[in-house]
Amino acid sequence: MRRLLAFTLSIFAKLILRKYRPIVIGITGSVGKTSTKQACLAALGGKFRVRATAGNYNTEVGVPLTMIGAAGGGGSIMRWLPVFVRALQLIFSRDSEYPEILILEFGADRPGDIARHSRLARPKIGVITAISPVHTEYFGSEAGVAREKAALIAGLPKDGLAILNADACDGPILAKKTKAPVVMYGIHRPPEKFEEKFVAGSDLAVVQETGARVPLGMRLKVSTEGTIVPIFLPNVFGLQHASAALAACAVSRALGMNLVEAAEGLRQYAGAPGRMHVIAGIKDTLIIDDTYNASPRAMEMALEQVALLKPEEGAERIAVIGDMLELGALSKEAHEKIGALIARLDYDLLVTVGPLGKHIEYAARNAGMDESRIAVFDDADSAGKFVQEKIETGDIILVKGSRGIHMERIVREIMADPLRAEEILVH
Numbered sequence: 001m002r003r004l005l006a007f008t009l010s011i012f013a014k015l016i017l018r019k020y021r022p023i024v025i026g027i028t029g030s031v032g033k034t035s036t037k038q039a040c041l042a043a044l045g046g047k048f049r050v051r052a053t054a055g056n057y058n059t060e061v062g063v064p065l066t067m068i069g070a071a072g073g074g075g076s077i078m079r080w081l082p083v084f085v086r087a088l089q090l091i092f093s094r095d096s097e098y099p100e101i102l103i104l105e106f107g108a109d110r111p112g113d114i115a116r117h118s119r120l121a122r123p124k125i126g127v128i129t130a131i132s133p134v135h136t137e138y139f140g141s142e143a144g145v146a147r148e149k150a151a152l153i154a155g156l157p158k159d160g161l162a163i164l165n166a167d168a169c170d171g172p173i174l175a176k177k178t179k180a181p182v183v184m185y186g187i188h189r190p191p192e193k194f195e196e197k198f199v200a201g202s203d204l205a206v207v208q209e210t211g212a213r214v215p216l217g218m219r220l221k222v223s224t225e226g227t228i229v230p231i232f233l234p235n236v237f238g239l240q241h242a243s244a245a246l247a248a249c250a251v252s253r254a255l256g257m258n259l260v261e262a263a264e265g266l267r268q269y270a271g272a273p274g275r276m277h278v279i280a281g282i283k284d285t286l287i288i289d290d291t292y293n294a295s296p297r298a299m300e301m302a303l304e305q306v307a308l309l310k311p312e313e314g315a316e317r318i319a320v321i322g323d324m325l326e327l328g329a330l331s332k333e334a335h336e337k338i339g340a341l342i343a344r345l346d347y348d349l350l351v352t353v354g355p356l357g358k359h360i361e362y363a364a365r366n367a368g369m370d371e372s373r374i375a376v377f378d379d380a381d382s383a384g385k386f387v388q389e390k391i392e393t394g395d396i397i398l399v400k401g402s403r404g405i406h407m408e409r410i411v412r413e414i415m416a417d418p419l420r421a422e423e424i425l426v427h
Contacts, residue, residue, distance in 0.1 A: 005080070006060040010120050012087035013064035017122065019091065020098045024121050025251060028106040028114055028152050029129030029165070030145060031298040032240050033058070034272045036129050037105050039241075039248035043265040044101060047257060051099040058107035063117050066104055101255070108148050115151040124160045125254055126152040126180075127247050130168035130297060141330075146174070153178035163250045165243060166191055166198070168297065183254070185246035187239065199224045199250045201242050206309070207232065214280045218242065222249050222259060229259040233269050237288060238276035238305045240298070245269070274408060274426035276302065280416040284393045287415060290400040291407040292426050294324045296334045299400060300341060306398040307345040315394030316348035320387055320410055322380065322401015323354030332359050339363030349390065350374045353383045354405045380406045384413035 017024070025040060027033050034056075041052040053066045065072055068087045073079030090098065106117040118126075131146045146169070153162040154177045162178045164171040166186035171194065175182045183197045184190060190198035200223050208215045217234040220242050231249075233241050245266055252262035271277060274292030281287040286309075290302045303319060311317055319342050327334050339360035342350050344367060352360045352375070361376050375390075377383035380401075387410060391397060397414065401407040408426045412418055415425075 002061070006064075008084075009061060009064035009068070009087075012084070012091070013067040013120060015091050016067055016087065016098075019094075022099050023101045023125070023255070024123040025101065025103045025125045025127065026106050026118060026121060026123030026152050027103065027127045027129065027247075028108065028149050029127075029169075030131055030149070031295055031301075032129035032165075032168070032243060033105045033107070034292075035240050035244035035275050036127060036247045037103050038272055039244035039266060039269055040103050040127075040251050042267075042269040043245075043248040043252045043262040044103075044255065044257070045268065046265045047261060048255070049097065049100045050103060051101075052103035053105040056107070058105040058117075059109075060113070060116065063104055063106065063121060067102060067121070069098075106152060111144070111148055114148050115155065118152055118155040122155075123152070124157065125163065125251060126156050126160070126178075127163045127251065128152060128169055128174060129165050129243070129247065131170070146170075150174055150177040153180065156180040161254050163247060163254075165247065166194070167239075167243065183250050185243070185250050187242065187246075196225075199246050199253070201246045204239070204242050206237060214286060215278050217278075220245065222246060222263070224249070224253065224259065227259050229263045231263045231266050233266060233271075235278060236269075236271040236276055237278050237309075238290075239301055240276060241269075241271055273424055276305070277424065279411065279424065281391065281395075281397060281414050282388070282416050283391055283395075285391050285395045285397060285414070287411055288396070288398045289408075289411045289425070290398065291322075291411060292403065294322065294400055294402045296324060296327070296330075296337065299324060299338050302398060302400050303338070303341055303345060303347075306396065307347070309396050311396050312394040315392065315396070317346075318349040318351065318387070318391065318395055318397045319347045320351040320383065320397060320399045320407070321353065321357070321360060322405035322407045323356040325402040325404050331356060335359035336363035339365075339369075340367040343367035343369035348373065351383055351387060352376050353380050353401060353407065353410070354378070380409040384410040388413050 070083040160180040162182045166184040184194045185199040187201045203221045206215045249262045277289040279287040340363045343364045412421045
C-alpha cells in the first residue's frame with residue numbers, strides 16, 4: 001500500500017514540477033537539515049514565494065506531499081482523497097500562488113533514498129549540512145553515510161550549485177562528486193582553493209539583556225566576497241544555528257539576494273522545537289532543549305557549546321543525556337566517547353537515560369568523573385523527577401537524546417511554563 005501511494009504521489013509531483021517549474025533546493029545531511037531548511041525559509045521568505053518541507057516530511061511520501069502542498073492522510077483512504085484532488089487541481093488548472101521556490105529536506109533511512117528523492121525533485125541547488133555516523137546500522141559506516149548524502153550533489157545540473165559545510169564534512173572530497181559549481185560555508189578556515197567561494201561566520205555570541213538569565217538569542221558576523229553583515233537569530237543558541245544561517249546566506253546569494261536582505265529575513269528565523277532551544281526552567285534555571293534527536297557528532301557539538309556557558313557562582317552545568325539509537329556496531333564506542341567527553345568538559349552532573357547509558361557512565365568514570373556526580377536511569381520519566389529535585393537556582397541544563405528515548409518529557413518536567421509545552425517542545 002505504501003509503495004503504491006508513494007508511486008502515485010510521485011507521478012503527481014512530477015507533473016506539478018513540470019508545469020510550475022519552481023527552483024528546488026534540496027537539503028540533506030546527518031544533522032542540521034531542519035535548522036538549515038528553517039533558515040533558508042526565513043532568509044528567502046521576504047523576497048520570494050517559498051514553501052518548505054513541513055515537520056519531518058522528508059521521506060518518499062513526505063517529499064511529494066510538500067510539492068503538492070498537502071498533509072498526509074495517514075492510514076485512511078478517505079483522508080487521502082483531498083490530497084489527490086488538490087494534486088489534480090494543480091495539474092489541470094493554474095494556481096497563481098504556487099511557490100517560486102521549494103525547499104525540500106531529504107532524509108535517508110536506507111541506501112538509495114537520497115538518489116530517489118533527487119530524481120523526483122530535480123533540485124538545482126543542493127546543500128549538505130554534515131556527515132557523521134548516524135543510521136550506520138543501515139549504511140555500515142560513516143563512509144557509507146557520506147556516499148548516500150553525496151547522491152544529492154551528484155545529480156545536480158551543470159548550471160546548479162552545490163553548497164557544502166566545510167566544518168562538518170570533507171568538502172574538497174565531496175566537491176569531486178558533482179559537476180555543478182561549489183560554494184562552501186563554515187566558521188573555521190576555508191579549504192584551500194575555496195577562499196573566494198566561501199561564506200564565513202565569525203564572532204558568535206549569546207545576546208542577553210542585563211540581569212536576564214534567559215538569552216534573547218545569538219548573533220554572528222557573516223562575510224563573503226568582501227562584504228560583512230551582522231546577523232541575529234532569536235531564541236536559539238549553538239553552532240548548528242549559526243551554521244544554518246551561513247548555508248541560508250549562501251543560498252540567498254545564489255538566488256540574487258544580498259547579505260543585508262538575507263540578514264533581515266533571518267531575524268524571523270524560527271528554530272524547530274528541540275534544536276538547541278533556550279527555555280526558562282523552574283527554580284530560575286536555564287534549559288538548553290536539544291531533544292529532537294541525537295547522533296554522535298550532534299551530541300559532541302551540543303556538549304561542547306553548552307560547556308562554554310558559565311553558570312553563576314555556586315550553580316552547576318548538568319548534562320542529561322539519552323541513548324543515541326540506530327548506530328549498529330558503532331553504538332558502544334560512540335556512547336563511551338560521549339561519556340569521556342562529558343568528564344573532560346567538567347560537567348558538574350551527568351544523568352543518563354536508557355540502557356546504553358551504562359556505556360556513557362562507564363567511560364565518564366574511567367575518565368575521572370566522580371561516581372557521586374553520575375546518575376543512571378532506564379527511562380525519561382524517572383530521570384525527570386530526579387532532575388527536578390536536584391537542580392538549583394542558576395543551573396544550566398542540557399537535555400539531549402534520540403527521539404525514541406522521549407527526552408522532551410524531562411524538559412516538560414523542569415520548564416518554568418509547562419502550559420507552553422505543546423507549543424515549544426518536540427511532540
